[in-house]
Amino acid sequence: MSTKIGIVGAGLIGRAWAIVFARAGMAVSLYDVDAGALDKAREAIRQSLVDLKQADLIEDMEATLALIQTESDLAQAMAGAVYVQECGPENTEAKRRIYSALEGVVAEDSVLASSTSGIAASRFTDHLRHPERCLVAHPVNPPYLIPLVEVAPTPFTSEAAVSRTVHTMHQAQQVPILVRKEIQGFILNRLQGALLNEALRLFRDGYVSAEDLDKTVRHGLGLRWSFMGPFETIDLNAPSGVVDYGQRYGPLYRDVDRQRGDDDPWDEATLTALDRERRERLPSSDLAERQAWRDRRLMALMAHQRTFFSS
Missing domain, CATH: 1.10.1040.10 (N-(1-d-carboxylethyl)-l-norvaline Dehydrogenase; domain 2)
Incomplete structure (x- = not known):
C-alpha cells in the first residue's frame, strides 16, 4: 500500500508539495476548507505536470495526478495519513488553531510538519498533547523544482519524528538538511x-x-x-x-x-x-x-x- 500524505492548504505551496509526493508514488490527500480553492488547485497542478512532462522531468503525469485527491473535510482528508505537511497562513495564532484541529483527527504516531518560512515550530505546537511529533519541513519554492527541505525540530520533537521526516523527504526525492537548533528564519x-x-x-x-x-x-x-x-x-x-x-x-x-x-x-x-x-x-x-x-x-x-x- 502506498504511503498516504496529508496536506493542509491548497495554495501555491500546498499544490507544489502535492506534486512532490505524488511524483514519488505516494498517495496525497489535499485539504482546504474552500472547495473552490481545491478546484483551482487541481487545474494548477495539472498545468505544472504538463510543464514537467515537457521538460522530461516526469514520465506519467496522469498516474501522478491520479494519486492526488482533494477533500474539504479535515477528518476525511487526514484519515490514514502517516505524515502531514501543513501549508497554512504564515501566522502563529492561525497555525496554533490548525494544529489543534489536526491533533483531533490524526493518529497519535502521525508526523505533523509545517512549511513555515521562518516561525519556530515550538511557538505553535507547545499547547498540544503530543508536541513530540511536530517540527518544520521548510521547502524552497517551488519544491518540485528546488529539492532542498529544512528539517527543523523543536526542543520537544522526538528523534523518531525527525528520522521519519528525513526518510519521507528522501523517498520524495528531496534533499533534507537538519537545523540542529531552533532559530528564526532557519538556514x-x-x-x-x-x-x-x-x-x-x-x-x-x-x-x-x-x-x-x-x-x-x-x-x-x-x-x-x-x-x-x-x-x-x-x-x-x-x-x-x-x-x-x-x-x-x-x-x-x-x-x-x-x-x-x-x-x-x-x-x-x-x-x-x-x-x-x-x-x-x-x-x-x-x-x-x-x-x-x-x-x-x-x-x-x-x-x-x-x-x-x-x-
Whole structure:
C-alpha cells in the first residue's frame, strides 16, 4: 500500500508539495476548507505536470495526478495519513488553531510538519498533547523544482519524528538538511536575508544599479553557488584551503562587516526606488509570464543537474 500524505492548504505551496509526493508514488490527500480553492488547485497542478512532462522531468503525469485527491473535510482528508505537511497562513495564532484541529483527527504516531518560512515550530505546537511529533519541513519554492527541505525540530520533537521526516523527504526525492537548533528564519532565509540586506544597502546608497546588482549574482556568485556552497567555494579559492583563505581575506571581510550599520534596509523609500527600476525592466503586467520563464529555466537546470548529482 502506498504511503498516504496529508496536506493542509491548497495554495501555491500546498499544490507544489502535492506534486512532490505524488511524483514519488505516494498517495496525497489535499485539504482546504474552500472547495473552490481545491478546484483551482487541481487545474494548477495539472498545468505544472504538463510543464514537467515537457521538460522530461516526469514520465506519467496522469498516474501522478491520479494519486492526488482533494477533500474539504479535515477528518476525511487526514484519515490514514502517516505524515502531514501543513501549508497554512504564515501566522502563529492561525497555525496554533490548525494544529489543534489536526491533533483531533490524526493518529497519535502521525508526523505533523509545517512549511513555515521562518516561525519556530515550538511557538505553535507547545499547547498540544503530543508536541513530540511536530517540527518544520521548510521547502524552497517551488519544491518540485528546488529539492532542498529544512528539517527543523523543536526542543520537544522526538528523534523518531525527525528520522521519519528525513526518510519521507528522501523517498520524495528531496534533499533534507537538519537545523540542529531552533532559530528564526532557519538556514536558507537567514543566508538569503544577509545577501538581500547588503544588496539593498548597496543599491540605496548609490553604489550599484538594481540590474548590475542582479548581474553580479547571476553571472558571478550564482554560477558557483548553483553546484557548490560558500564553504566549499572558499576552500577551493586558496592554495591550502579554508585556513589559508581566512588568513588572506578574513581581514577584508571583518572590515566590511564592521562598516554595515544596524539601520533598516527595507525602508519604504528604498523599496519604492527599487520597484521603479524593476518596473522599467519588467512591467507589472509581465510578471506572471516572467515567473513561468523562471520555472522553465529551473526545470532545464534541474534536468542538467540530474546528469551530475545523485541527490
